[in-house]
Amino acid sequence: MPGTFFGINTALRGLEAQQGAMDVTSHNIANASTPGYSRQSVDMQTTDPWYDPSMQPAGVGQFGTGVTITAITRAHDSFTQQQIVYQNQAQQQQQTLSDTLNSVSQIYNDPTAQGFSTLLSNYFTAWQQLANNPSDNPSRAVVASQGAALANGFNAAAGSLASLQQNQDHQVGAYVQQINTISGQIAGLNQQIVAVLGTGQQPNDLKDQRDTLLNQLSQLANVQYTVSSNGSMNVALVGAGALVQGVSSFQLATIPDSQASSQVAAQPGFSDVVFQGQTKPLQLSGGQLGGALTMRDQTLQGQLNQLNSLAKNVVTAVNGFQMAGYGSNGATGIPFFAPGGTTAATMAVNPAIQSNLANIAAASSVDPVTGLPAPGDGTVAQQVSQLQETPPAGGTVTLQQQYEGIISALGVAAHQAQTNVQTGQLVLQHLNAQESSVSAVSINEESSNLIQFQNAYQAAARVISIFNQTISDMITQLGV
Amino acid sequence: MRISDQQMLAQAQYQMNADYDRLAQAQTVLSTMRQINSPADNPVGAAAALELQDHLAQTNSFSTTASDTLSWLQTTDTSLSSVNDALLQARTLAVQGGDGTLTQDQRRAIASNVAQVLQTAVQAANATYNGHYVLSGYKTSTAPFGITTSGGATTVNYQGDNNAIQREISPGQMMQINTPGSTALPAVFAAIARLHDDLQAGNTAAISGADLQALDQAHDGLLVSQATVGASINRIQSVQTTLQTTQVNLSGQYSQLVDANMAQAATDFSARQATYQAALSAAAKVIQPTLLEFLK
Numbered sequence: 001m002p003g004t005f006f007g008i009n010t011a012l013r014g015l016e017a018q019q020g021a022m023d024v025t026s027h028n029i030a031n032a033s034t035p036g037y038s039r040q041s042v043d044m045q046t047t048d049p050w051y052d053p054s055m056q057p058a059g060v061g062q063f064g065t066g067v068t069i070t071a072i073t074r075a076h077d078s079f080t081q082q083q084i085v086y087q088n089q090a091q092q093q094q095q096t097l098s099d100t101l102n103s104v105s106q107i108y109n110d111p112t113a114q115g116f117s118t119l120l121s122n123y124f125t126a127w128q129q130l131a132n133n134p135s136d137n138p139s140r141a142v143v144a145s146q147g148a149a150l151a152n153g154f155n156a157a158a159g160s161l162a163s164l165q166q167n168q169d170h171q172v173g174a175y176v177q178q179i180n181t182i183s184g185q186i187a188g189l190n191q192q193i194v195a196v197l198g199t200g201q202q203p204n205d206l207k208d209q210r211d212t213l214l215n216q217l218s219q220l221a222n223v224q225y226t227v228s229s230n231g232s233m234n235v236a237l238v239g240a241g242a243l244v245q246g247v248s249s250f251q252l253a254t255i256p257d258s259q260a261s262s263q264v265a266a267q268p269g270f271s272d273v274v275f276q277g278q279t280k281p282l283q284l285s286g287g288q289l290g291g292a293l294t295m296r297d298q299t300l301q302g303q304l305n306q307l308n309s310l311a312k313n314v315v316t317a318v319n320g321f322q323m324a325g326y327g328s329n330g331a332t333g334i335p336f337f338a339p340g341g342t343t344a345a346t347m348a349v350n351p352a353i354q355s356n357l358a359n360i361a362a363a364s365s366v367d368p369v370t371g372l373p374a375p376g377d378g379t380v381a382q383q384v385s386q387l388q389e390t391p392p393a394g395g396t397v398t399l400q401q402q403y404e405g406i407i408s409a410l411g412v413a414a415h416q417a418q419t420n421v422q423t424g425q426l427v428l429q430h431l432n433a434q435e436s437s438v439s440a441v442s443i444n445e446e447s448s449n450l451i452q453f454q455n456a457y458q459a460a461a462r463v464i465s466i467f468n469q470t471i472s473d474m475i476t477q478l479g480v
Numbered sequence: 481m482r483i484s485d486q487q488m489l490a491q492a493q494y495q496m497n498a499d500y501d502r503l504a505q506a507q508t509v510l511s512t513m514r515q516i517n518s519p520a521d522n523p524v525g526a527a528a529a530l531e532l533q534d535h536l537a538q539t540n541s542f543s544t545t546a547s548d549t550l551s552w553l554q555t556t557d558t559s560l561s562s563v564n565d566a567l568l569q570a571r572t573l574a575v576q577g578g579d580g581t582l583t584q585d586q587r588r589a590i591a592s593n594v595a596q597v598l599q600t601a602v603q604a605a606n607a608t609y610n611g612h613y614v615l616s617g618y619k620t621s622t623a624p625f626g627i628t629t630s631g632g633a634t635t636v637n638y639q640g641d642n643n644a645i646q647r648e649i650s651p652g653q654m655m656q657i658n659t660p661g662s663t664a665l666p667a668v669f670a671a672i673a674r675l676h677d678d679l680q681a682g683n684t685a686a687i688s689g690a691d692l693q694a695l696d697q698a699h700d701g702l703l704v705s706q707a708t709v710g711a712s713i714n715r716i717q718s719v720q721t722t723l724q725t726t727q728v729n730l731s732g733q734y735s736q737l738v739d740a741n742m743a744q745a746a747t748d749f750s751a752r753q754a755t756y757q758a759a760l761s762a763a764a765k766v767i768q769p770t771l772l773e774f775l776k
Contacts, residue, residue: 411519
């Protein structure tokens with residue numbers, strides 16, 4: 001038979017177990033609104049039964065000895081977490097793309113009456129009016145000023161695109177710093193978690209903290225992670241290398257891109273992302289960092305390239321006709337747009353035109369005697385205005401159609417990005433709901449558990465009090 | 481699926497934000513009265529709208545050109561008519577002067593009449609539109625005709641050139657708007673000038689013979705020119721009508737594509753407002769009593 005005080009010990013174990021369970025429940029309730037918290041639960045198990053320790057045990061043996069808490073575990077769905085990590089970076093990339101394309105749309109401000117396309121059509125209309133009145137000075141003034149407005153429009157658009165690029169470049173530095181901070185923290189947590197696991201305990205709260213950091217990191221960049229057998233989480237940047245390996249973290253840095261290195265950034269002077277101490281630029285995509293790099297080097301650069309191509313075509317086509325024509329003062333070979341300015345940022349009306357409107361070539365020939373063109377000759381002006389309907393030399397679409405192509409492509413991309421953002425939000429919403437379903441605290445559940453444990457505690461306490469009475473009876477009744 | 485308290489709140493927040501976003505979009509449409517406020521709203525529509533905008537601007541420009549051309553042609557027409565009147569007057573005077581019974585003094589009187597007629601005709605031919613001479617070809621700042629007298633010979637010189645002023649009046653359509661003065665008028669003035677000189681000199685045979693013939697031939701040539709100008713006027717007027725129709729059509733198409741339907745925009749806005757308010761009131765009830773309230 002087990003000893004006199006055997007029952008009290010069993011009841012005591014029950015008391016302790018229930019009290020521990022209530023402590024865990026109270027921890028859950030306290031953290032009911034903590035973001036990233038996974039609800040914890042106790043694993044209760046019966047303790048080893050007692051039996052008579054002899055070669056030939058007598059009696060029935062195998063008396064149960066009570067209950068103990070073997071582990072406190074957290075409810076966590078690691079598969080859903082992986083999905084969330086992946087979705088976060090994809091969503092941030094699309095969000096960055098959508099925001100950037102919206103900004104670009106506002107630069108062109110089309111289709112409205114104050115948009116870029118109005119500048120183009122006003123310019124060619126001015127040439128048409130000059131063709132009708134080649135000797136008319138006010139008409140020349142209008143052509144010069146519309147030309148200046150068009151060139152300014154190109155300059156402003158190019159300037160805005162460049163400044164958007166600069167913004168993204170600055171963001172790169174900020175994101176790299178954030179990534180470094182987080183990866184350092186993850187490495188620190190890894191150390192603590194491994195230490196705790198080594199003692200056989202479950203570092204639930206530390207793991208929650210580490211998961212929260214991982215979520216933040218996944219919004220910044222496209223990362224992959226694995227949890228090794230000793231419990232540390234190894235995180236790697238997809239396509240680049242390890243960020244966190246056990247207890248060490250590898251820091252990122254930015255260096256200015258130079259012509260000499262493998263030019264990864266779109267323009268020299270922009271920041272390349274490298275591992276600290278190395279010079280090989282990393283090709284990153286996904287998350288806010290990848291998004292900023294992609295916007296800066298591909299999306300915005302692509303827009304700038306398209307704008308530059310349009311500017312170059314306008315300048316080349318107009319100058320081509322102008323230089324072959326004659327101004328009202330007989331001058332020839334004077335380009336309308338400054339010959340060095342063939343990009344959107346450098347396009348400008350030739351100062352020779354602005355200082356002397358007579359240099360604007362409207363006529364196609366001059367009188368051999370006077371060296372001046374006939375006042376009614378507007379054929380070259382006519383040719384320039386016909387650029388509205390005929391493609392320039394060597395081209396397949398008119399200048400305005402080329403611009404429409406830019407806007408159309410921009411619209412499609414922006415629309416697609418917006419749709420992707422909305423879809424992505426829905427998916428994330430769904431994944432978060434799934435995760436909540438497993439990990440989040442439900443107060444109803446906790447409070448009903450609390451009742452259960454409280455009742456069990458009360459019962460165990462009652463049992464102790466009864467045993468106390470029994471032993472007291474034994475002592476008083478069986479004694480002398 | 482197991483629902484936690486956090487999840488209820490997250491769901492309510494997501495829905496409120498989504499509805500608010502849609503409400504904001506409807507408000508933008510309502511306040512700008514445009515369906516397409518940025519290329520992303522309707523990429524294909526935006527490009528089409530731009531093209532319509534360009535065409536409309538071009539059509540307006542062609543319209544201005546067409547009415548300018550019409551005025552030019554009308555000036556030419558008036559000028560040629562006046563020359564025609566002068567020619568007929570000269571012919572009457574030629575018949576008068578060819579009468580053999582006249583004295584030389586009488587013929588000289590008629591000659592000075594003819595001189596006046598010639599001056600009137602040349603002045604008419606030197607008509608301008610907007611400060612440009614309409615019959616000089618490209619040399620629009622030079623008067624096309626000038627009278628010179630030397631000895632007993634009167635000559636009218638043509639000082640313009642033979643270039644045709646071509647203007648684009650609709651896409652791809654070029655039209656010659658001028659009649660160079662060298663087409664029919666030199667014959668007219670030469671005939672009148674010869675008539676004058678012959679009257680002055682008293683060459684009666686020539687007056688009623690060769691001079692009359694020359695006047696008639698010149699008249700035929702002038703009529704051809706006038707007919708051509710008349711045909712041009714008809715053409716430009718029909719082009720103007722077409723351009724006006726095109727303007728109306730293009731404006732209509734543009735408006736259909738870009739402008740918002742007032743009734744629909746207002747209805748949309750009201751509907752989304754109602755949805756948003758429903759989401760708000762649902763969110764207000766998201767904080768439900770828990771089991772704890774019932775455990776006392």
